Amino acid sequence: MFQLEEEVKEEPKKDYDLAKSLPINLQGRNRFSQFIASVLVNSLYEMKNYPVVLINTVLSPLSFLVLIEFVSRGSLLGEAIEGGFIMSMFSAGMSLQGDLSHLKNDFKLQDMVVSSPTSWKVYLAGMATSELVYSLPALVVLGILAGYFLHFTPLGTITFLSVLFMMFITSIAVGYTFATFSSDIVQSFAFSRLLSTLFSTIPPVYYPITYIPYPFRYFAYLSPTTYAAELAQNAGGFIRLSPDAVAIDWIVLAAVTVTLFFIASRKARWREI
Amino acid sequence: MLTESLGQLSIDNLTKIYSKSKGKKALDSVTFSVPARGIFVLIGRNGSGKTTLVRILSTELEPTSGRASINGIDVMTEADQLRRKIAIVPQESRTVPWMTPLQTVSSYLLWRGFDYSYAKQRAMETLERLGLGNSAKRLNRTLSGGNRRKVLVATVLASEAEIIFLDEPTTGLDPISRREFWEMLREIGKDRFTFLTTHYLEEAEELADQIGVLDRGKLMGIGTLDQLRKRVSYNYSMKIPISPPLPSSLKISKGEMVRGKDEYRILTTEEEAFDLSRELSRIGYRFTINPVSLDDIFFYLVDKQSGDSSEIGENEDRARRRSGNYWAAQQE
Ligand SMILES: Nc1ncnc2c1ncn2[C@@H]1O[C@H](COP(=O)(O)OP(=O)(O)O)[C@@H](O)[C@H]1O
Numbered sequence: 001m002f003q004l005e006e007e008v009k010e011e012p013k014k015d016y017d018l019a020k021s022l023p024i025n026l027q028g029r030n031r032f033s034q035f036i037a038s039v040l041v042n043s044l045y046e047m048k049n050y051p052v053v054l055i056n057t058v059l060s061p062l063s064f065l066v067l068i069e070f071v072s073r074g075s076l077l078g079e080a081i082e083g084g085f086i087m088s089m090f091s092a093g094m095s096l097q098g099d100l101s102h103l104k105n106d107f108k109l110q111d112m113v114v115s116s117p118t119s120w121k122v123y124l125a126g127m128a129t130s131e132l133v134y135s136l137p138a139l140v141v142l143g144i145l146a147g148y149f150l151h152f153t154p155l156g157t158i159t160f161l162s163v164l165f166m167m168f169i170t171s172i173a174v175g176y177t178f179a180t181f182s183s184d185i186v187q188s189f190a191f192s193r194l195l196s197t198l199f200s201t202i203p204p205v206y207y208p209i210t211y212i213p214y215p216f217r218y219f220a221y222l223s224p225t226t227y228a229a230e231l232a233q234n235a236g237g238f239i240r241l242s243p244d245a246v247a248i249d250w251i252v253l254a255a256v257t258v259t260l261f262f263i264a265s266r267k268a269r270w271r272e273i
Numbered sequence: 274m275l276t277e278s279l280g281q282l283s284i285d286n287l288t289k290i291y292s293k294s295k296g297k298k299a300l301d302s303v304t305f306s307v308p309a310r311g312i313f314v315l316i317g318r319n320g321s322g323k324t325t326l327v328r329i330l331s332t333e334l335e336p337t338s339g340r341a342s343i344n345g346i347d348v349m350t351e352a353d354q355l356r357r358k359i360a361i362v363p364q365e366s367r368t369v370p371w372m373t374p375l376q377t378v379s380s381y382l383l384w385r386g387f388d389y390s391y392a393k394q395r396a397m398e399t400l401e402r403l404g405l406g407n408s409a410k411r412l413n414r415t416l417s418g419g420n421r422r423k424v425l426v427a428t429v430l431a432s433e434a435e436i437i438f439l440d441e442p443t444t445g446l447d448p449i450s451r452r453e454f455w456e457m458l459r460e461i462g463k464d465r466f467t468f469l470t471t472h473y474l475e476e477a478e479e480l481a482d483q484i485g486v487l488d489r490g491k492l493m494g495i496g497t498l499d500q501l502r503k504r505v506s507y508n509y510s511m512k513i514p515i516s517p518p519l520p521s522s523l524k525i526s527k528g529e530m531v532r533g534k535d536e537y538r539i540l541t542t543e544e545e546a547f548d549l550s551r552e553l554s555r556i557g558y559r560f561t562i563n564p565v566s567l568d569d570i571f572f573y574l575v576d577k578q579s580g581d582s583s584e585i586g587e588n589e590d591r592a593r594r595r596s597g598n599y600w601a602a603q604q605e
Pocket residue numbers: 291292293294299317318319320321322323324325326
């Protein structure tokens with residue numbers, strides 16, 4: 001309210017002079033600009049203008065880690081750090097789902113982009129990347145912890161990074177697919193929080209799957225995060241997987257991702273019908 | 274065919290039936306063609322199909338059937354080409370609260386493919402020209418409603434688009450801000466084609482080079498204000514309060530009279546209008562007399578027609594529409 005009063009009345013220049021600057025000489029359209037616009041709007045500007053959101057992005061993966069650390073008296077710290085990474089990656093897709101519908105429905109921003117030279121692929125790539133940027137503060141903190149407490153072989157490092165990348169892509173596929181459903185329930189923030197809980201806190205992301213008693217263990221395998229966590233724990237030397245099991249985990253993650261992207265691309269509409 | 278459509282907005286038999294709307298036509302075989310320059314204003318009450326038409330033309334929505342092109346570029350088959358030339362401020366679009374006006378405008382320019390530094394520079398210039406220079410680096414959420422709306426318009430103005438769609442840009446603005454807006458729109462209408470929708474008739478009167486009248490998905494009239502005036506067979510409009518009852522000596526032989534909630538509206542010829550006003554003054558009745566305005570044209574083209582053909586169950590709606598306060602009632 002205050003700020004409204006403060007707003008200084010400024011006279012527009014009567015000669016708007018806008019028309020005179022048409023045509024604007026564009027030396028070709030810059031694809032990178034189009035990509036970076038989504039990253040700026042959906043993450044960097046918010047982080048810059050509301051720095052308090054950074055605390056939240058750091059705290060959410062760390063809170064579970066701390067809990068596991070206390071409950072297990074430190075014995076599961078490594079798994080929990082890996083779990084924090086996986087959860088950060090997975091939450092990217094969940095946020096994507098919320099943000100896509102928020103920008104589309106509440107701000108009509110997607111409509112503006114649809115009728116602009118930016119293609120849906122560039123828009124989606126930018127939005128997905130923005131989610132990664134958003135979790136950068138958390139990734140930095142986790143990275144420092146990993147440097148102290150995790151001891152990877154070079155191959156283990158590469159595997160772990162690949163698992164994280166795969167997790168990111170899978171979660172983007174999940175988020176994108178859900179974003180194409182236009183029902184009010186799916187579009188709500190509560191729903192994306194529910195997905196996040198289902199996929200990254202209940203499944204054995206922060207601890208080995210062997211901690212889950214048997215009939216329930218099958219349920220855990222319904223979540224893609226379980227496969228990623230298994231691979232990560234194997235890479236970190238916390239569990240031993242047979243080569244077959246490793247292959248199956250990779251295949252499941254890849255299959256889920258490809259299937260979801262396929263569904264989403266059939267269902268998603270840049271131009272509505 | 275191609276040469277004919279150059280420099281034109283051409284719409285051919287455009288029909289839209291939304292999938293969830295049980296066959297109801299949001300647009301019903303709309304066909305027209307207007308020069309793609311200056312300001313085209315599409316008027317119609319809420320739900321008449323304005324947004325549907327705008328979204329089809331701006332490549333956001335598929336029509337059920339029919340075609341449309343702007344400057345010879347087809348909205349369906351050549352969408353990518355068209356998207357380089359158009360820009361839109363959708364109905365009910367909002368500025369993102371965590372961004373500043375400068376970030377809002379420049380990010381839109383990035384989406385259009387501007388280089389980063391040029392986008393920033395151009396955004397700042399545009400905001401300054403619209404009188405928002407001092408607010409350019411504050412958060413959008415601290416701006417007044419009118420200024421937030423200006424920021425949205427600034428995004429498309431700063432762009433290189435030659436064709437600009439503004440879907441009800443002044444709805445909800447106070448009368449003073451609305452006038453400021455008009456001045457701005459008039460300026461930008463000079464060198465670009467602006468396609469504007471509104472349900473404020475005076476806005477069309479103020480701004481439009483061409484006017485289209487839409488009602489229940491059907492095009493009821495198209496042309497300049499003068500051309501639309503000619504569609505009405507009368508050139509004067511009189512309004513007389515409903516009470517006291519009209520004197521029996523008042524005879525209307527040439528024009529038409531419709532009873533509204535608070536007043537009678539008489540559309541008639543100049544001659545009869547002056548006869549009637551002489552008679553009314555003689556017996557001391559209050560009345561107004563004016564040349565036919567867009568309000569009367571709309572009344573003649575839309576309300577009279579839909580009144581004649583409206584289905585049962587809409588009586589209340591019809592009564593309201595017939596009343597002189599129809600527009601006031603629609604606006605809130
Ligand atoms: N997404 C939609 N699904 C179903 N019906 C719709 C949708 N959008 C608009 N309509 C209907 O189409 C008609 C025209 O709406 P609209 O184009 O928004 O009109 P206006 O912009 O003139 O208010 C209305 O009856 C409205 O209820």
